[in-house]
Amino acid sequence: MNEGLINKAPRKLLFLFEILSLSLIFLYSWEGIQTETYVIAVGLVLLIYFSNYLLGRISKGDNYIFLIVCMLVSIGIIMIYRISPDLGLKQLMWLTFGIAMFFAAYFAVRYISFWGRLTPIYLLASYALFALTLIMGSRTHGAINWITISGVSVQPAEITKIVLVFLLAAFYGGDEKYRKIKNAEVYLMIVVYSFIGLLFLQRDLGTALIFFGVFTGLQYIYSQDRRLIWANLGLATVGGIAGYLIFDHVRVRVTTWLNPWPHINDKGYQITQSLFAISEGGFFGTGLGRGNPSFIPLSYNDFIFSAISEEMGIFTGIGIIMLFMLLVYRGFKIALSQENQFFRMVALGISMIFGIQSFIIIGGVLKVIPLTGLTLPFVSYGGTSVVTSFIALGILQGASEKRGRGGIGNE
């Protein structure tokens, strides 16, 4: 009895938060109130309620990660709607699709068992996605990472991120036969570095960092050959310095990180506006609808953390960081209790993606590390980002359930 009561408490808090913030949004746009406001209010509450209910029914796995993500999503969509109602409505559509994909990914992981044996397919898929971007890609905000298929823009690198985790997990934890090839790990390293190089060419520095982080993490944990880890770190140092010297867009990021103030009118505009916004907010923020988040370029996307900090206070910002920490903690916990080697590595890789990505972008907008354009998972506006993040979460949810012991290759 008591257990049930405790379990329902966070769900109730989530609804309380949504209902209060949505009614505030109603008041905010009282004069120009349109049907879309109703759609977003009713849609969001129903969507989150039913997906939570459904998940509790069908999954015996972890029941925290989805709740945590629901809170992040709610904070995000309310901020996006407040900045631009149109985008808010679009985001709601993406969320609906994303949660549908969450369940699809969950069932795919639960009922299909040969994921660990597809190493060559993951390899080919990654290169195919890169080729697609280079051929059909268009340049937005300095990076070639978008392709448009019949009116819908997608970012293939977001999908490649998940494929990379599967590739690494299949290599280290699934198939034995690829690891037995002579110097297999060296080849793997060459492959991953070719991905990172391609991302550099596309000027997608943030994603390149995620690839490097996930690869280094998994290599550190599972590689038998310690020399390769040193080689990896050495190469990264050399590559970083070379990138700084060769590429202009890398140098700009470092300059605006070290001192953005002389460039306040051009290169450093975004980051300084972000800092102004955060300091304007103070501890509790200016209150929803009372700040000026539209002063920051891309405030609904990369800089949503600053926009939230401005209107809802740095305490909410710290809250978001804590939610991400809990999410990553649960992800590691899932990995630790999973006995299937392949899914253990998948869970680890996906948690690392969430952790590294949120660290890079939050650190970037706070001017703690050089800024690289990335979305804050689940919070930022962006179709591909939301959908792929939910797919990754669905895989994590699937990996949280008990599976057969040992690697898939041993069956």
Next chain:
Amino acid sequence: MFDLLSIGLKYVFVFIIYLFIFTIIRMIYLDIRNVDYGNLDSGAYLKLLNRIDSLPYNLSDSYPVEAELTLGRQKDNTIQIKDPYISKRHFRIIKDEEEFFLEDLGSSNGTYLNGEKIHDVVRIGKGDIIKVGELEFIFINGA
């Protein structure tokens, strides 16, 4: 009007978000405690000695022994093992006034206590090894 409400609610939002985080952390903490202490420290339990991954069926690492524990092929046993060498109702362990007794329930292949086949009810204590078919359990009495 809106301004006042917005300023008031911003504190409420922060409060709700932190309460949410706090409840989740508390739930996670309670879960961890259940796993760590709930099963093992209190009372007696059977620990499986075989390597779990060498067995073709699902088994836990350890099973707590309360008032009565039964092992067999049938569904209503505390430990169900789908192994042809194990009878539908193989053995049971009963607790009587803080002492534990092992009883073979007329199994076809027998129950072995420390390597000897048992015929009747036997008192068991800490460290005794119970063998049925391929499976070996060690009995541990923590209390």
